[in-house]
Amino acid sequence: MKPAPFEYVKAVSVADAVALLTEHRGDARLLAGGQSLVPMLNMRLLRPSVVIDVNGLADALGEIALQGDAVAVGALVRYAEIERSSLVAERVPLLRHVVAYIGDRQVRNRGTVGGAVAHADPTGEIALVTLALGAIMRAEGPDGVRDIHAEAFFLGPYTTALAPDEMLTHVIFPPAAPAFRFFERGRKHNDFAVLSLAVVGRPEPDGTWRDIRIALGGVHDRPVLAAAAARALEGRRWDDALVRDAALLALEDCDPPDDFRASAEYRRHLVPVHVRRMLSALAGGHE
Amino acid sequence: MADTLPHVAGAPVGVGTPVTRKEDDRLLRGDGRFTDDVRPADALHMAVGRCPFPHARIAHLDTSAAERLDGVRHILVGADVVAATSVISPLRPTPGTPDLPYYALAPEVCVYEGHAFVSVAATSRHIAEDAIDLVEVEWEPLPHVTDTLAALAPEATVLHPAQLDSNLLSTNPMGPGADAELAAADVIVEDVFRVNRVTGLPMEPRAVVAEWRPGARRLTVHCATQVPHLVRMQLAETLHLDEGEVRVIASDVGGGYGLKLGAYPEDVLACLHSMRLVRPVKWAEDRQEHFRATTHARESVHRFRIAATQTGRILAITDTYAADLGGQYSSFGPAQLSSYTYPGPYRVTAGHVERQVVVTNKTPIGAYRGYGQPEVNFARERLMDRLAREVGIDPLEVRLMNLLTPEELPFTNLSGAIYDSGDYPRCLRMAADAVDYSGHRVRGTVRPDGRRTGIGFSSFIERTGYPSAKFLADRRSRYGTHESLTLRANRTGGIDLFTGVSTMGQGSETTIAQVCAQVHGVDFARITVHAGDTGASPLNTGGFSSRTMIAAAGAVRIAASELRAKTLRIAAYRLAVDPEDLTIDGQVVRLRDDPACAISLAEVHEAAIFGRGIPDEEDPGLEATAHYEPPAAAFAFGSAAAVVTVDPETGDFDVDRFVFVHDSGTVVNPLIVEGQVRGALAQGFGAALGEELRYDRDTGQLVSGSMLDYFAPTAADLPEWELLHTEVASPVTPFGVRGVGETGTIPPAAAIANAICDALSDMNLDITSLPITPESVWRAIAAASAGEGMS
Structure with a gap:
C-alpha cells in the first residue's frame, strides 16, 4: 500500500493552485485533509501525476x-x-x-x-x-x-x-428554514450510511409547514432531494395519513444502490419508514 | 471480576494475584519490539504480486521491465521457488486426506484472488510495489467456484485435478450413530446453518525479516508468529537447511488469534531473497494484503439436528457439515473442533458428526480463536430454542433439563472428548438471574414504543489444550502437546525465564512468571522473561489452542521446584543449617524460624554460577529445564444471556445487555482472564453481527477485503458486557487451570439470535445464517410473515 510515484507541489495561493490545475489538466489532485485522497493513493486506486497541497491556504480558505x-x-x-x-x-x-x-x-x-x-x-x-x-x-x-x-x-x-x-x-x-431532523443508519458506528436523511422546514403560526426540503443520502448515486415528497407537504397542515403518503413519495426521487452494505430492496423499504419517522418527529418536536 | 482488588506493589505475587502485566510497561511506552521494528541498516524490502482472478493460469509472465527498474535487486517467480524449495508442509493436515502440496509462489495456476505469483526485493517498499506493477502477465482465466456447496456439485470445476477428482478433499465421520434414537424420537428439529467467513484482524499484520549469513550458515528470521519453533521446523524443511541453521525470533507479536500459526509463503520468500542477495530482507504485510494473504476462518455449512422426547429430553444430536478450505491448504487448515464439541454441554449419548472439507477459489482457511466451536454452538443453541418451542417448554428449562450435572462429570462425549469437571447448570442459572429472566417472562416482549425485547441463552463448552500427543500423532499433526521452559539463576539474584511461547498480548510472560514466583519463592519482579526466540528457549509447542497455561504451568512448576531445591541446598551449606529448615522469601534464603539467619539469593546464585563455596557433590551452575505434557484437555464452560430490543418495522436491533458467565478453572491472574474474555467477546460479537468476507459468486472477487467494507466492531458498537464467573478447579491440569483465550468467541451469535427470535416469538421467525444484521432480521421477519400467509 504505497502510492505510485507522483510530483508534490505546495500551492502558495488559490490562483497558484488553479494555475497548477490548468497546467496539469485532469492529471492533478488537490490535497486538503487527505482523508479520502491519501488512502486512494496508497491503494493505487488513483494515480495522479501531480498532487497539489492546498493546506497552506488557510488564510484564504x-x-x-x-x-x-x-x-x-x-x-x-x-x-x-x-x-x-x-x-x-x-x-x-x-x-x-x-x-x-x-x-x-x-x-x-x-x-x-x-x-x-x-x-x-x-x-x-x-x-x-x-x-x-x-x-x-x-x-x-x-x-x-x-x-x-x-x-x-x-x-x-x-x-x-x-x-x-x-x-x-x-x-x-444562505438562511434556511429553522426546524430540522437528521437520521443516519450504517453498518457500524460512523460507517458510510446505508441511509441518511435530513428534513428541514418552517412551521407557520397557522399550523402549516413551509420551505420543506428532504435530502437523502446512500440511496442514490448521489445525495438527492425528495422533491415530490416535499411538494406534497408544502404549505399544508400535516396529519399521519399525509405524512405516510408523502414519505412513500420519497421513493420517486431515488434509485437505491445494491451493495455490500445493504440491498436496494432493503434501502427502498427503509426510505419511506425513516422519512415518515423524521417528518413525524419534526412535526411533533421530538426525535 | 470487576470488583477484583488491585495488587499492591511489593506484596507477594503468585497464582491468583491480580498483578498488572510485565508486558505493559514496554507496550504502553511504545517500547515493544515488533517485527517491523527490526530495522537492519542495509535491509531490502519485499513486495508480492498477487493474482487478481479467483482461478487463472499464468499463460505468460515477463519480469524484464520490472528488473530494469532502478532499485530492484531480485525477482522470484514460481519456477524459481519450485527449483529452490520443497512444498510448505502443513502442521495440522485434515485426517485421511491426500496432500495438496503448495509452494510459496504459484508455479502455473492461481487458485484464489490474492494468490502470490511473483515477489520482488528492492531498496524500498515503494520501488518494490512499482516493480510489481511492471510485471507483465497474460492471464488465462479458468472457471471458478466460490460457494462452498456449489463446489461439491458435479458440474463444478475441479480445482486440483492432479490430486482429486472432485472438490471434496476429505470426509471424516465420527460417532456411535443414532438410527434407533432418531426413529424413536417424538420431536426432531433440524436446519441448515450457514456460518460466515471471517478473519481475526490482529493490530499487527504479518511481518518477516530474514537475514542469511553464508559464512556462518545461519538464517535468522524475525517473524510475527505464535509458534517460532514450528516455523523453524517448516522453514528448515522447505529451504533444505538443517534446523540448527535456522533461528526464528518472535517478540513482540501484535495479536495472533490463530492466524499466525506456522510458516506462510511470504516467510519462505523473504528467506529466499535474503539467501540469494546476502542482505536482510523485510516484508511487512499491509492491510490490503492481509485480507487476502492471511488465513480466513469459520466458513462452514452445518446440517444440524436434535432428536428429543416430547418432554424435551435430548435423544441424539447429529451434524453433517461442509467446511470450506479455500484454494489450497494452510498450516492449520479448516477448523477441526466442530467434530469434538458439537454435542455441547448436554447429556447426549447418541449421534454422529461428519466433516466434509471442500476446496473453493478463496483465500485458504486456517485457525481462528474458537476453531470450530462458535460454529456448532450457533447451530445447536438455535435448535435448542426451536426444540423448546416444539415441545412447549421454556428454553431455559429445556437447557437445564439436558445440561450435564456436576455428579455426571467426568463425561465422555460422542466424539470421545472427556469433560473433566464443573457445574454447568449453575452458570446458566446465574445468567438467567442476572437478566431477571423470570421477570421478563411476566413482563412480555412488547415495549411502549412498538419495539420488542427478548432474552436469549447460549450454553457452551470449550476444549482447552489437547487430549495427548498421541491424539495429535494419530491425526498426523506435526507437533506435540508439551511446553518446555528453562529457568536460569543470575548473579543479581533474579531468574531468567526462557520460553518459546511468543508474546502476543495474551499475558503469558506474566502468568508463567506468577507460577514461577509462587513455586520458587523469588520476587515476581526479579523474574525476567525471554520469550519467542528459538535460539534461547527449549523446544516447545507454542501459544495456541488455549493451551499455554495448561502446559507451561506444569513445566514451570517442575523447573522452579528443581531450582528451588538446589538453591536451598547451597544456602544450607553456606549457612551450616539443614535445607529442610530454609525457605526463600523474596530475595533472601532464610531459616523459617529465624529471619536473621539468612543469605541473599544473589550470593547463592553467584556461588553456584562460579562453582565456589558449594557442596562437593553439587555441580556448578544453577538452571533447570523442564518439559511437561498435560495428561488431558480441560474443558472450560459457561452460559451467556443476551437482552435484545428489536424494531420489527426495520429489523434494527440493539443488544441492551449481555451477561457472560464462565469458568476457566483456577484463575492465575484475574486481570488477564478478564482481558482475554473481553477480547474474545469483541471478536465473537464482530463475527456474529457484522464481519463477513464475501465473495461475488459471478466474478469470484472478495468484495469486502478492506477496512472500508469489513465491519469489525469498534468500542462504540459494543454493549457493556457483564462478566460473572465460577472457579471450579480442573482435576486434570496443574493448579486446576483451564484455558481461557477463546471462550468469548463461542456463545454470542446464538444468544443474540435467540433473543431476537424471543422478542418476535409471535412471528415465529428463524435465524440460521451469520452475520445477523438489521437487513437479515428484516428478511427473517418477512419470510416468517410469508410463511404465515401460506399456512
Missing part, C-alpha cells in the same frame, strides 16, 4: 464568516472547527449536528468541508446538508469565480460540476 445573512465556510475548514464554531451552531445548526456522524476524532481533525463536498461521496453527510440547506458552492477557475447551486453540483458518484481546472473555495449557506 480557512475561515467561517458571515456574508450578509449567509454563512460562508472556507473549503479548508476542518470538521472539528465546524464542531467548535458558535457561528455555525447559531446559524447552521444542522451542519454542526451532522459532524458528529463523520469519521472519528482523528478524521474530524483533518478532514475538510471542501474536501467532503468535492469528493462527492453519495453517502457523505456534508454533501447531504448542502442539499438540505440549499447551499451554494463557490469555485474559482482560470476564468474567475462562479457559484454552483448544490442541486446542480452533484452529478453522480464522486462526480461534481467542477471542471478539472476549477477549485472549490467556499460553501455558502
